Amino acid sequence: MLEPALRVRGLKKQYPGVLAVAGVDLDVARGEVFGLLGPNGAGKTTTLEIIEGLTEADAGAIEVLGLDWKRHGTEIRSRIGVQLQSTSLFNKITPREALTLYGGYYPKSRTADELLELVQLKDKADAYHITLSGGQMQRLALAMALVNDPELVFLDEPTTGLDPQARRSLWEVVRRIKAEGRTVILTTHYMDEAEALCDRLAIMDHGRVLTTGTPAELIAQLAIPSVVELSFEGAAPAVDGFDARIGAAVEVRGDLWEIPTPDPKSLLPRLLEAAEAAAIPYQQVHVRRATLEDVFLHKTGRSLRD
Amino acid sequence: MLLWRQFLMEWKLYARDRAAMFWTFAFPVLMLLGFGLIFKGGDTPKLSVVWVQPAQAQAKDEALLKALAQFPTRLLPMSPAEAEARWSRGETAVQVEPTAEGFRMKVNSYLVAQGQMTAQVVQQAFLVSQSQLRGQPMPTLIPVSMESPGHAKSANYAAFLLPGLLGMNLMSMGLFAVGMVNVSYREKGKFRRLAVTPLPKWIFLLGQVLHRLTVTLIQTVFLLLIGRFVFGIVNEGSYLLLTLVMVLGTACFMAMGFALSSFAETSETYAAISNLLFFPMMFLSGVYFTLDAAPKWLQQAVIVLPLSPFLKALRAVFNDGDGLAGHAVGLVVVAVWAALCFGLAVKRFRWA
Structure with missing residues (x-):
C-alpha cells in the first residue's frame, strides 16, 4: 500500500498582522484531483507554498508522499511538480529551452517535445516566452510542472485571468494529467472549476478548512438541492415579510432574491401568486440546482466573489 | 555537467x-x-600658465616668456578681464601677471599639486630670464621631472x-x-x-x-x-x-x-x-x-x-x-x- 500523497496536521502560519493559516488539516489520496476552494485571501496559496517547501510553517506536520521536508527535501523536490501562481522566467528563453533546462535539474525527465504536445504548445516551442499569451504561458507553466514526471502535481490558481476557451483547454490538460495516474492538488476561487475538475475539495476561509468532501457530498450536506432565483432590474428590494408569506427563507444577493428549497415544484405556484399579490417588481424566475457557491454561502454567509 | x-x-x-x-x-x-x-600627450603632462598680457610689454616680460618656452609649460596669454573671469571660475592653477617692477603670481589653493609644480617652473624660468637680461651666466637649475613611482x-x-x-x-x-x-x-x-x-x-x-x-x-x-x-x-x-x-x-x-x-x-x-x-x-x-x-x-x-x-x-x-x-x-x-x-x-x- 502506497503512502498517501499528502498528510497535513495543524498547519499554522502567522504573517505580521494576519494569521494566514490557522490550523489546517488535509489528507489527499493517491490519484485524486484535490481542490482548495476559497475566496482571495483565504490562505490557499500560503498553505500550498508551505506544502511545496517554499515557505516555512510556524507549526504543524507535513508528509509529502510519506516523506518529511527536513530530512528528504531534495527527494520531495524531485518527485513533485509545481506550477506557481505566476511563473516568471528569464526574459528571452523559449518554451523548448525552458523545459530542457528545468528537466536537467531532475534525476529523470520527460522530453520537451512530449510535454509541448501534451499542453498543445508545439507551434510556440521556439518563440521567446515573453511573446506567449496568458493561456499559453499557463500551459507552459503546467508543462514545466510535469517536466520531472512527478507523482504529485501542485497547481496554484491555474486558470485565473484566462478567457473561457483557454480555461477549458487547461481543464482538458488537468484531466489528462489525472488520467496518467498522477495526484493533483490545485487551488481555485472558481466554483465551476472546482466542480468540473476535483474529486474532492476542501473549502477554505480565513485560514481554516470549513468542510471537506466530494462536490456532490458537499452539496448534499446542504439538504437544499435547488435554489429559486427572482431577478430584479438593479438592486433587489428588501424582503420585508415576504418570506413569511411563502414559508421559505429569502436571501438578498445583489440583484437577486435567492430562495433555497428542497422542493421547487411545490414552492413555485405559491411564490408566483404571492409575488403577484405583493406587486413584487421582479423580472425573471430561474430555478437551478444548488452549487458549491451555495455551500460556501451557507458556511460563511458570504459569496465566493465578495 | x-x-x-x-x-x-x-x-x-x-x-x-x-x-x-x-x-x-x-x-x-x-x-x-x-x-x-x-x-x-607625451611622457609629461604640460603645465598650464595663464599669462596676463600687459598693455605694454617690457624687455623683462619678453625674457620670461622666452625662458618659460624652454620648460614643459603651456602658455595661455589673455587679457586681464579674460584672466580674471577664468580665475574666478576656478579653472586656472597658476596665473602670472607682469607689473611695472616685476611680476605677480597667484596659485590656486584648490589645485594645489598642479599649482605648486607650475609655480616651481615659473620661478626657475624667472631666474633664467633675469640672468639673460643682465648678461650673467646661466644659474644652475635643479632638474625637475615627473615620474610614476615604482612604474618606471x-x-x-x-x-x-x-x-x-x-x-x-x-x-x-x-x-x-x-x-x-x-x-x-x-x-x-x-x-x-x-x-x-x-x-x-x-x-x-x-x-x-x-x-x-x-x-x-x-x-x-x-x-x-x-x-x-x-x-x-x-x-x-x-x-x-x-x-x-x-x-x-x-x-x-x-x-x-x-x-x-x-x-x-x-x-x-x-x-x-x-x-x-x-x-x-x-x-x-x-x-x-x-x-x-x-x-x-x-x-x-x-x-x-x-x-x-x-x-x-x-x-x-x-x-x-x-x-x-x-x-x-x-x-x-x-x-x-x-x-x-x-x-x-x-x-x-x-x-x-
Whole structure:
C-alpha cells in the first residue's frame, strides 16, 4: 500500500498582522484531483507554498508522499511538480529551452517535445516566452510542472485571468494529467472549476478548512438541492415579510432574491401568486440546482466573489 | 555537467539581450578611450600658465616668456578681464601677471599639486630670464621631472590608468551589475521557480559566477587590445600571471556582489548598500591618494580590503613586468575575500 500523497496536521502560519493559516488539516489520496476552494485571501496559496517547501510553517506536520521536508527535501523536490501562481522566467528563453533546462535539474525527465504536445504548445516551442499569451504561458507553466514526471502535481490558481476557451483547454490538460495516474492538488476561487475538475475539495476561509468532501457530498450536506432565483432590474428590494408569506427563507444577493428549497415544484405556484399579490417588481424566475457557491454561502454567509 | 549546462544557458540568454551586452562591453572601452585621449600627450603632462598680457610689454616680460618656452609649460596669454573671469571660475592653477617692477603670481589653493609644480617652473624660468637680461651666466637649475613611482616602464598616465580601469570595472561589475541583477530577479520572483526544483544553490550561483568571469575576461581582452593598438600601451609582464590575477580579482568581486545581494530585499536598498561599500573601498584603496595622514587604525584596517592589494599585484605585472613574489600576502587577502564571500553568498542565498 502506497503512502498517501499528502498528510497535513495543524498547519499554522502567522504573517505580521494576519494569521494566514490557522490550523489546517488535509489528507489527499493517491490519484485524486484535490481542490482548495476559497475566496482571495483565504490562505490557499500560503498553505500550498508551505506544502511545496517554499515557505516555512510556524507549526504543524507535513508528509509529502510519506516523506518529511527536513530530512528528504531534495527527494520531495524531485518527485513533485509545481506550477506557481505566476511563473516568471528569464526574459528571452523559449518554451523548448525552458523545459530542457528545468528537466536537467531532475534525476529523470520527460522530453520537451512530449510535454509541448501534451499542453498543445508545439507551434510556440521556439518563440521567446515573453511573446506567449496568458493561456499559453499557463500551459507552459503546467508543462514545466510535469517536466520531472512527478507523482504529485501542485497547481496554484491555474486558470485565473484566462478567457473561457483557454480555461477549458487547461481543464482538458488537468484531466489528462489525472488520467496518467498522477495526484493533483490545485487551488481555485472558481466554483465551476472546482466542480468540473476535483474529486474532492476542501473549502477554505480565513485560514481554516470549513468542510471537506466530494462536490456532490458537499452539496448534499446542504439538504437544499435547488435554489429559486427572482431577478430584479438593479438592486433587489428588501424582503420585508415576504418570506413569511411563502414559508421559505429569502436571501438578498445583489440583484437577486435567492430562495433555497428542497422542493421547487411545490414552492413555485405559491411564490408566483404571492409575488403577484405583493406587486413584487421582479423580472425573471430561474430555478437551478444548488452549487458549491451555495455551500460556501451557507458556511460563511458570504459569496465566493465578495 | 549540470554546472556546465547552467553556464551555457546563462551565456545563451545573456547573448540574446543585445543592448545590455553592448553596454557591458562598450562602457569600459569608452572610459579608456576618453581617459586615454586626455592623457595621451607625451611622457609629461604640460603645465598650464595663464599669462596676463600687459598693455605694454617690457624687455623683462619678453625674457620670461622666452625662458618659460624652454620648460614643459603651456602658455595661455589673455587679457586681464579674460584672466580674471577664468580665475574666478576656478579653472586656472597658476596665473602670472607682469607689473611695472616685476611680476605677480597667484596659485590656486584648490589645485594645489598642479599649482605648486607650475609655480616651481615659473620661478626657475624667472631666474633664467633675469640672468639673460643682465648678461650673467646661466644659474644652475635643479632638474625637475615627473615620474610614476615604482612604474618606471610606464610613465605615461594612460598606461598607469589601464590596470586601474580594469580593477574598477571588475569592482563595479561585481557590486553593481551582478548583485543588482540578482536582487531584481529575486524581487520579480524569477528565482521562485528554481526554488521548487532540486537544483542546488551553489551550482546556480557558481554558474553565474563563471558566466560573469568569462564576460569580464572578454572585456579585459578588449581593453588590452585597444590599449595596445590605439595607445601603444603594452603589458610588460607575463600574460599568464595577468590572467591569474584577473581571474582571482573577478572571482572576489563577483562573490562580493552575490553575498551583498543577500542583504537587500529591494533594488533600492541594494543600490544604497552597494554604494556604501563601493566608495569607501575605492577611496581607501590608495588608488586616489595616500593614507599617510589618516589615523593609524584606519591605515591598518584598509590593508585587509581587497581592491588595493589586487591593483598592486595587477600593476606589478602589467606596468613593471614583475613576478608576483612580493604580493603573496596581498593575493591571499583577495583569495580569502573571494572564498568568504562565496561561502556567505551560498549560505545566505534565498530564492524568494
